[in-house]
Amino acid sequence: MDQQKAWKVREEVCETAKKMSNTGLTAGTWGNISGRIDEEYMVVTPSGMNYEKMTPDQMAIVNMETLEWVGPHKPSIEVPLHRKIYLSRPEIGGIVHTHSQAALTVACARKEIPAISEDQVQILGGSIRCSAYVKAGSQELADSVEKALEGRMGALMANHGAVALGRNVDEALTAAVLVEKTARIYLDVQAIGGAVRIPEEDCAYYHKFFLERYRRLDDDRAGKGGRK
Numbered sequence: 001m002d003q004q005k006a007w008k009v010r011e012e013v014c015e016t017a018k019k020m021s022n023t024g025l026t027a028g029t030w031g032n033i034s035g036r037i038d039e040e041y042m043v044v045t046p047s048g049m050n051y052e053k054m055t056p057d058q059m060a061i062v063n064m065e066t067l068e069w070v071g072p073h074k075p076s077i078e079v080p081l082h083r084k085i086y087l088s089r090p091e092i093g094g095i096v097h098t099h100s101q102a103a104l105t106v107a108c109a110r111k112e113i114p115a116i117s118e119d120q121v122q123i124l125g126g127s128i129r130c131s132a133y134v135k136a137g138s139q140e141l142a143d144s145v146e147k148a149l150e151g152r153m154g155a156l157m158a159n160h161g162a163v164a165l166g167r168n169v170d171e172a173l174t175a176a177v178l179v180e181k182t183a184r185i186y187l188d189v190q191a192i193g194g195a196v197r198i199p200e201e202d203c204a205y206y207h208k209f210f211l212e213r214y215r216r217l218d219d220d221r222a223g224k225g226g227r228k
Protein backbone atom coordinates (compact mmCIF):
# COMPACT_ATOMS: atom_id res chain seq x y z
CA MET A 1 0.00 0.00 0.00
CA ASP A 2 1.22 3.48 -0.89
CA GLN A 3 1.46 5.14 2.57
CA GLN A 4 1.34 8.65 1.16
CA LYS A 5 -1.85 7.87 -0.77
CA ALA A 6 -3.33 6.16 2.32
CA TRP A 7 -2.73 9.31 4.40
CA LYS A 8 -4.17 11.57 1.67
CA VAL A 9 -7.36 9.45 1.44
CA ARG A 10 -7.71 9.48 5.27
CA GLU A 11 -7.54 13.29 5.18
CA GLU A 12 -10.08 13.49 2.35
CA VAL A 13 -12.53 11.11 4.06
CA CYS A 14 -12.26 13.01 7.38
CA GLU A 15 -12.68 16.41 5.73
CA THR A 16 -15.68 15.20 3.68
CA ALA A 17 -17.30 13.73 6.80
CA LYS A 18 -17.16 17.19 8.43
CA LYS A 19 -18.57 18.83 5.29
CA MET A 20 -21.39 16.25 5.19
CA SER A 21 -22.24 17.09 8.77
CA ASN A 22 -22.14 20.86 8.06
CA THR A 23 -24.40 20.59 4.99
CA GLY A 24 -27.13 19.00 7.13
CA LEU A 25 -27.07 15.72 5.18
CA THR A 26 -26.80 13.83 8.41
CA ALA A 27 -27.44 14.36 12.10
CA GLY A 28 -25.35 13.09 15.01
CA THR A 29 -23.20 10.10 14.09
CA TRP A 30 -25.47 8.68 11.36
CA GLY A 31 -24.13 7.90 7.92
CA ASN A 32 -20.61 6.99 6.83
CA ILE A 33 -18.01 7.81 4.21
CA SER A 34 -15.22 5.93 2.48
CA GLY A 35 -12.43 6.47 -0.02
CA ARG A 36 -10.51 4.00 -2.14
CA ILE A 37 -6.72 3.74 -1.65
CA ASP A 38 -6.16 1.07 -4.33
CA GLU A 39 -7.78 -2.16 -5.55
CA GLU A 40 -7.10 -3.81 -2.16
CA TYR A 41 -7.61 -1.16 0.53
CA MET A 42 -10.22 1.44 1.45
CA VAL A 43 -10.54 4.08 4.20
CA VAL A 44 -13.83 4.04 6.18
CA THR A 45 -15.11 6.43 8.87
CA PRO A 46 -15.24 4.92 12.38
CA SER A 47 -18.49 3.67 13.86
CA GLY A 48 -20.60 6.02 16.03
CA MET A 49 -18.17 8.93 16.21
CA ASN A 50 -19.04 12.64 16.19
CA TYR A 51 -17.98 14.09 12.81
CA GLU A 52 -16.97 17.45 14.27
CA LYS A 53 -14.28 15.87 16.46
CA MET A 54 -12.92 13.41 13.92
CA THR A 55 -9.25 13.49 12.92
CA PRO A 56 -7.63 11.74 9.90
CA ASP A 57 -5.67 9.30 12.10
CA GLN A 58 -8.95 7.95 13.50
CA MET A 59 -10.09 6.67 10.09
CA ALA A 60 -9.94 2.88 9.66
CA ILE A 61 -8.03 1.27 6.80
CA VAL A 62 -9.87 -1.87 5.66
CA ASN A 63 -8.54 -4.72 3.54
CA MET A 64 -11.33 -5.41 1.03
CA GLU A 65 -10.29 -9.05 0.59
CA THR A 66 -10.02 -10.16 4.22
CA LEU A 67 -12.07 -7.36 5.92
CA GLU A 68 -9.20 -6.98 8.45
CA TRP A 69 -8.79 -3.36 9.50
CA VAL A 70 -6.26 -1.14 11.21
CA GLY A 71 -6.91 2.06 13.17
CA PRO A 72 -7.85 3.13 16.69
CA HIS A 73 -11.61 2.61 16.14
CA LYS A 74 -13.80 -0.04 14.54
CA PRO A 75 -15.01 1.00 11.06
CA SER A 76 -18.70 1.60 10.26
CA ILE A 77 -21.04 -1.43 10.16
CA GLU A 78 -21.66 -0.66 6.49
CA VAL A 79 -18.20 -1.96 5.47
CA PRO A 80 -19.83 -4.74 3.33
CA LEU A 81 -21.72 -2.08 1.32
CA HIS A 82 -18.62 0.04 0.63
CA ARG A 83 -16.55 -3.05 -0.20
CA LYS A 84 -19.15 -4.42 -2.62
CA ILE A 85 -19.29 -1.14 -4.56
CA TYR A 86 -15.49 -0.73 -4.84
CA LEU A 87 -15.05 -4.33 -5.98
CA SER A 88 -17.74 -4.13 -8.66
CA ARG A 89 -17.12 -0.54 -9.82
CA PRO A 90 -13.38 0.05 -10.45
CA GLU A 91 -14.01 3.66 -11.53
CA ILE A 92 -15.42 4.58 -8.10
CA GLY A 93 -13.05 6.32 -5.63
CA GLY A 94 -15.44 7.66 -2.98
CA ILE A 95 -18.76 6.71 -1.33
CA VAL A 96 -21.05 8.78 0.90
CA HIS A 97 -23.93 7.14 2.81
CA THR A 98 -26.50 9.46 4.40
CA HIS A 99 -29.84 9.32 6.20
CA SER A 100 -30.84 12.74 4.80
CA GLN A 101 -34.47 13.68 5.30
CA ALA A 102 -36.04 14.01 1.83
CA ALA A 103 -34.15 10.97 0.48
CA LEU A 104 -35.22 8.93 3.51
CA THR A 105 -38.84 10.11 3.07
CA VAL A 106 -38.92 8.71 -0.49
CA ALA A 107 -36.99 5.60 0.64
CA CYS A 108 -39.68 4.95 3.28
CA ALA A 109 -42.26 4.88 0.47
CA ARG A 110 -39.83 2.57 -1.42
CA LYS A 111 -40.29 4.59 -4.60
CA GLU A 112 -37.94 5.21 -7.53
CA ILE A 113 -37.37 8.90 -8.29
CA PRO A 114 -37.72 9.33 -12.07
CA ALA A 115 -35.25 11.40 -14.13
CA ILE A 116 -36.72 14.84 -13.49
CA SER A 117 -33.97 17.47 -13.39
CA GLU A 118 -30.94 18.05 -15.61
CA ASP A 119 -28.44 18.32 -12.75
CA GLN A 120 -29.74 15.00 -11.39
CA VAL A 121 -29.21 13.13 -14.66
CA GLN A 122 -25.90 14.85 -15.36
CA ILE A 123 -24.29 13.76 -12.10
CA LEU A 124 -26.31 10.71 -11.04
CA GLY A 125 -26.92 9.21 -14.50
CA GLY A 126 -30.75 9.01 -14.51
CA SER A 127 -33.55 7.89 -12.19
CA ILE A 128 -32.73 7.17 -8.54
CA ARG A 129 -33.73 3.57 -7.81
CA CYS A 130 -34.59 2.19 -4.39
CA SER A 131 -32.97 -1.01 -3.09
CA ALA A 132 -34.95 -3.79 -1.37
CA TYR A 133 -35.44 -3.62 2.39
CA VAL A 134 -32.83 -5.71 4.19
CA LYS A 135 -31.00 -5.36 7.51
CA ALA A 136 -28.41 -2.60 7.85
CA GLY A 137 -24.82 -3.81 7.66
CA SER A 138 -25.71 -7.10 5.92
CA GLN A 139 -24.23 -8.58 2.75
CA GLU A 140 -27.81 -8.80 1.37
CA LEU A 141 -28.11 -5.00 1.71
CA ALA A 142 -24.80 -4.53 -0.09
CA ASP A 143 -25.97 -6.79 -2.95
CA SER A 144 -29.33 -5.07 -3.28
CA VAL A 145 -27.85 -1.54 -3.24
CA GLU A 146 -25.19 -2.47 -5.80
CA LYS A 147 -27.99 -3.67 -8.11
CA ALA A 148 -29.96 -0.43 -7.61
CA LEU A 149 -26.79 1.52 -8.49
CA GLU A 150 -26.30 -0.09 -11.90
CA GLY A 151 -25.32 2.70 -14.32
CA ARG A 152 -25.96 5.29 -11.59
CA MET A 153 -24.02 7.38 -9.06
CA GLY A 154 -26.79 7.39 -6.44
CA ALA A 155 -29.56 5.18 -5.01
CA LEU A 156 -32.05 5.06 -2.16
CA MET A 157 -31.97 2.33 0.49
CA ALA A 158 -35.50 1.24 1.50
CA ASN A 159 -36.53 2.60 4.94
CA HIS A 160 -32.89 3.51 5.63
CA GLY A 161 -31.31 6.33 3.59
CA ALA A 162 -29.26 6.96 0.47
CA VAL A 163 -25.87 6.19 -1.03
CA ALA A 164 -23.90 8.34 -3.48
CA LEU A 165 -20.75 7.60 -5.47
CA GLY A 166 -17.96 9.60 -7.07
CA ARG A 167 -14.63 9.09 -8.79
CA ASN A 168 -13.23 10.69 -5.64
CA VAL A 169 -14.62 11.45 -2.17
CA ASP A 170 -15.46 15.06 -2.98
CA GLU A 171 -17.47 14.06 -6.06
CA ALA A 172 -19.37 11.51 -3.95
CA LEU A 173 -20.41 14.31 -1.57
CA THR A 174 -21.68 16.37 -4.53
CA ALA A 175 -23.69 13.33 -5.65
CA ALA A 176 -25.12 12.95 -2.11
CA VAL A 177 -26.21 16.61 -2.13
CA LEU A 178 -27.88 16.00 -5.54
CA VAL A 179 -29.73 12.89 -4.28
CA GLU A 180 -31.16 14.91 -1.38
CA LYS A 181 -32.02 17.92 -3.57
CA THR A 182 -33.73 15.72 -6.19
CA ALA A 183 -35.75 13.90 -3.52
CA ARG A 184 -36.92 17.28 -2.18
CA ILE A 185 -37.95 18.42 -5.70
CA TYR A 186 -39.69 15.08 -6.31
CA LEU A 187 -41.74 15.52 -3.11
CA ASP A 188 -42.56 19.17 -3.88
CA VAL A 189 -43.55 18.61 -7.51
CA GLN A 190 -46.35 16.24 -6.47
CA ALA A 191 -48.22 19.34 -5.26
CA ILE A 192 -48.46 20.71 -8.81
CA GLY A 193 -49.44 17.56 -10.61
CA GLY A 194 -46.19 15.55 -10.67
CA ALA A 195 -42.99 15.82 -12.71
CA VAL A 196 -42.54 15.28 -16.45
CA ARG A 197 -39.62 12.89 -17.08
CA ILE A 198 -36.51 13.63 -19.11
CA PRO A 199 -36.17 11.19 -22.07
CA GLU A 200 -33.75 8.28 -21.53
CA GLU A 201 -31.42 9.27 -24.41
CA ASP A 202 -31.00 12.78 -22.96
CA CYS A 203 -30.04 11.28 -19.57
CA ALA A 204 -27.24 9.30 -21.23
CA TYR A 205 -26.05 12.41 -23.10
CA TYR A 206 -25.91 14.62 -20.01
CA HIS A 207 -24.18 12.01 -17.84
CA LYS A 208 -21.55 11.31 -20.51
CA PHE A 209 -20.97 15.05 -20.86
CA PHE A 210 -20.39 15.35 -17.09
CA LEU A 211 -18.00 12.39 -16.90
CA GLU A 212 -15.93 13.55 -19.89
CA ARG A 213 -15.83 17.21 -18.90
CA TYR A 214 -14.47 16.41 -15.47
CA ARG A 215 -12.03 13.85 -16.80
CA ARG A 216 -10.63 16.65 -19.00
CA LEU A 217 -10.32 18.98 -16.01
CA ASP A 218 -8.44 16.28 -14.06
CA ASP A 219 -6.15 15.64 -17.03
CA ASP A 220 -5.44 19.37 -17.31
CA ARG A 221 -4.59 19.54 -13.60
CA ALA A 222 -2.26 16.58 -13.98
CA GLY A 223 -0.61 18.31 -16.96
CA LYS A 224 -1.75 15.62 -19.41
CA GLY A 225 -3.36 18.07 -21.81
CA GLY A 226 -6.66 16.54 -22.89
CA ARG A 227 -9.26 17.81 -25.31
CA LYS A 228 -10.31 21.46 -24.98
Ligand SMILES: [Zn+2]
Nearest residue numbers: 031097160161
Ligand atom coordinates in the same frame (compact mmCIF):
# COMPACT_ATOMS: atom_id res chain seq x y z
ZN1 LIG B 1 -27.14 3.93 7.47
